[in-house]
Amino acid sequence: MIARFFCARQSTSSTLESRRAPVKKDPPRSAAFRARGNAHRRIRPPPHVPYHTGYDPAAHRHTTLEDMADFTASGAPLGFTNPPVPPFTPQSLQAADELYPYDPSRSLTDAAALRAQGFTPEESAAILTLVKTRTRAEAKFGERARRLLLTEEGFEQSTRSPVARYHAQRFLKAQVGSVADLGCGIGADSVAFAAAGLATVSVERDPVTASFAAHNLASYGQSRVLVGDVTDYEHGALCTAAGEPVQGIWCDPARRELEGAKKARTERIFDPEAFSPPFSFVLSLARLGVPMGVKLGPGTAHEAILSPEDIAGAANPQPRVEAQWVQHAGSVVELVLWFNAAARESVARAATMVGDAGEVLGEVTSAEPLGSAAPSAAPDDGAGLPVAGGYLYEPSGAVIRAGLVHDFACAVGAHRIDPRIAYLSAEHPLPASYAEFAACYEVLERVPVGQKQLKRWVREHGINAVTIKKRGVDIVPEKLRAALLAGVKKKKGEYKPATLVFTRVGGSGEDAARTEHVGWWVRPLGVAE
Secondary structure (H helix, E strand, O other), X not given: OOOOEEOOOOOOOHHHOOOOOOOOOOOHHHHHHHXXXXXXXXXXXXXXXXXXXXXXXXXXXXXXXXXXXXXXXXXXXXXXXXXXXXXXXXXXXXXXXXXXXXXXXXXXXXXXXXXXXXXXXXXXXXXXXXXXXXXXXXXXXXXXXXXXXOOHHHHHHOOOHHHHHHHXXXXXXXXXXXXXXXXXXXXXXXXXXXXXXXXXXXXXXXXXXXXXHHHHOOOOOOEEEEEOOHHHOOOXXXXXXXXXXXXXXXXXXXXXXXXXXXXXXXXXXXXHHHOEOOHHHHHHHHOOOOOEEEEEOOOOOHHHOOOHHHHXXXXXXXXXXXXXXXXXXXXXXXXXXXXXXXXXXXXXXXXXXXXXXXXXXXXXXXXXXXXXXXXXXXXXXXXXXXXXXXXXXXXXXXXXXXXXXXXXXXXXXXXXXXXXXXXXXXXXXXXXXXXXXXXXEEEEEEOOXXXXXXXXXXXXOOOOEEEEEEEOOOOOHHHHHHHHHOOOOOOOOOOOEEEEEEEEEOOOHHHHHHOEEEEEEEEEEOOEO
């Protein structure tokens, strides 16, 4: 019998939420900061209170902590423990808050101010690193970043706040009331789940990172953070604060590996079995029929994406899999594989645009999985090239990665200029309802593709700034731009830019000799109203 247990949150000091000093850019901030020096010496806690003094998480990954989780039934422990106290004192956090935002030009002055208050060199460095990471994280987490405990690698791999809010909505729509966040890192997704009303149990292997997640989740009573290896997880055994087994699973496998003696640099891992946890573990959970979401890199090879047949079995007779590429603020940020009840019916793949509030701005979907035969070309695909007065569409990265260019072309009444190229031709501007899915250009004229002829064209048209876009052609935009503008003199106040698009159309394979390189002068547009 597998033990069921409750995880009691380790108490955190109410002083962690320290006062915020106004942000100042000039020396008076430092003077006020130094004035606290002697007072700080009197309130420093005794030596046994942990500071961040060069703590090496890797050296303690398998440490068994004394504060073991309580179990409510007999049986073998699952190996999870409560996180330790975060390695920052209230005084350290107050100092970090007063130094926010990080200003590299003041780093020496701020370090000296910290030393004057009695912090050791190691403590001062840790505080400044936290301030620097919080400042960088503001673009991802907003104003909330200045209150979070962050690690460099945890911040870099964490989910943007709007996208995390979207994840929470997916679980709510699947009628999932509680989620186990396996490999929670600093807790970015867990915070969004808890804020949406989901009971959360977050598991992190590294004790220090888990302590950061516990700090970041401290204001949510229905959240629990545990230290342990997520591969020890057994569905149905891990319970929420209310004693109920968690219903859904969120997993963000670590795709970065620390490198170097100081582990200051990170490197992407592309082998799914080298993920932490490995993808085979994810597969085993999906086969249980659990509602589940797994975050992967947007460049994950299509061959690595599971199909419903891969997770079917006696425990999961009606499997569902949805592959969703998510785009936010113009960037494709992730691929999420949704399994079972968390996957939508009749949606095998999707390109989804998420707004700053976590709302869906638009979506293109297909019921055909990636493993199915590629859709046949539309009757007019490749039948005609854009002409002056026409329009050229460039689908977004999410649409391209999801293999939905054909579906998008059909939706907007356009056709592909070549079945292998992600450029579309249309007789009308891009409809406003599809603004998030493509860039739209008005075609001004066709241009030569030979460098000499093109340079002459640039000179004849008085062009003095060039933007080059290309697909399927061996062009280095920077080199071509330099060659085209060599010798061009800009007169004061004169600015005449041109956007040039180059691609190939025609044969491939045995018909490669029929391939033609083409180019157009285009004007970027907004969208049709």
